[in-house]
Amino acid sequence: MLIGEVARRSGVSARMLRHYDSLGLVRPTGRTVGGYREYSPEDIRRILHVEGLRSLGLSLSQIGRALDDSGFSPSTLVGDLIRKTEERLNRERELLERLRTVDAAEPSGWQDVLRVIELLHGLGSESAARRQQAVLAPAEDISMPAELLAEAILTESDPNVAGALRWALARAGGDGVASVASGMGSADVDVRRRATLAIAELPGGEATAVLIDALGDADATVRRNAALALGARGVTEAVPALLGTVIEGPNDVEAAELLGRLARDAKWADRIMSALVDELTEQTADSAARMRLTQALAEMPGTIALDILRQLTHDDDRAVALIASSLVERIAERPDNETADTAEKSRPLAAGPQ
Structure with missing residues (x-):
């Protein structure tokens, strides 16, 4: 032939x-x-x-x-070919993701494209300072893609870079909540913690709904961060978790302040006071927790906690009694800042140390 x-x-x-x-x-x-x-x-x-x-x-x-x-022998050669092919596919996937990121930014010109590429290179740096600089660099009238920022937030371990990324995401607009909320379903607790902190800085009802769901997370840190964010938004679903934060810490002072703010609503004042008193009664063996709960009473509006604090001045726990005595004096001198809807509410400590 x-x-x-x-x-x-x-x-x-x-x-x-x-x-x-x-x-x-x-x-x-x-x-x-x-x-x-x-x-x-x-x-x-x-x-x-x-x-x-x-x-x-x-x-x-x-x-x-x-x-x-x-x-x-073909085995070594075929194995080498498999490795090289996987490397090539990874490069192709990275290129595809990079192109999608550029496309998501809806660039109006090549300067916009170059800005996104510069950001990608910066975020890929091993230097935390370089990554932070890439995020904080002047945006030149181009909004950073929320998808890119969310991906970086969920993997960033440096707290300073993570803070810069959350700031950028809050400014980016678009569907930032949906972009970062995918991290809430991760099996990696660190990813869920990062996602919670990012969503806490995003406004709107969608972010609030995600944070409410996070109150049921298995991780205490996720629950605590979600509760603090919700309390700052005035969401009363956070009250149990805020109370738990007061008892266990950290952020007990912040949690107590948020409980006091929520207690300005007359519908919630009695519930929050009752919960604090119940926990004081139950935490008989934990002096540190009872001290934090006593201090939290001082954050309640007006003088609604004054009678309880007076009872605590005779507490068997000397540290609790001293804190209560100091707070009684301070609250007694406090101007009456209760709202018209908030009546003074108090209840005796039941079966607690007297």
Whole structure:
């Protein structure tokens, strides 16, 4: 079979067949009277073998060894090809994500494209200072893609860089909540903690709904951060978690202040006071917790906690009694700042140390 016919049947160009011949990879076994290459069925079979190995990514020199060296083992070579292919696919995926990120920014010109690429390079730096600088650099009238910022937030371990990213996400607009809320379903607790802190800085009902769901998280830090954010928004669903934060700490002072703010609503004042008193009664063996609860009473509006604090001045726990005495004096001198809807509410300590 002449070279033109072989090319038509095999799909390999005549030029490539001549190249195979020059390399000694596939040499036709015969020649016509006129000197033209003539391929036997065995030659054509070898051409197909060459093309099959090329499809796996082997070089022509590797193919020659594979076909001619009976001692050549394919396992090492195939393993190397797998590794190189995985590396190439990873590079392609990174390129695809980079292109999608640029597209999400809706660039109006190449300067916008370059700004997003600069941000991508900065966020990929091993230097925390370089990553932070990339986030805080002048935006030049281009909003950073929320998807990119959210991805960086969920993986950033440096607190300063994370803070800069949360600030940028809050300014980015768009669907920032949806972009970062995916982290709330992660099995990695650190990812959930980062997501909670980011959502806490985003406004709107969607962010509030995500934070309310986070109150049921298995991790105490996630629950605490969600409760603090919700309390600052005036969401009363956070009251139990805020109370738990007062008892266990940290952030007990902040939690107490938020409980006091929520207690300005007459509908919640009695519930919060009752919860504080109940916990004081139950935490008989934990002096530190009772001290924090006593201090939290001082954050209640007006003088609604004054009677309870007076009882606590006679508490068996000397530290609690001293704190209560100090707070009684302070609250007694406090101007009456109760709202018209907040009446003085107090209840005796039941079965607590007196």
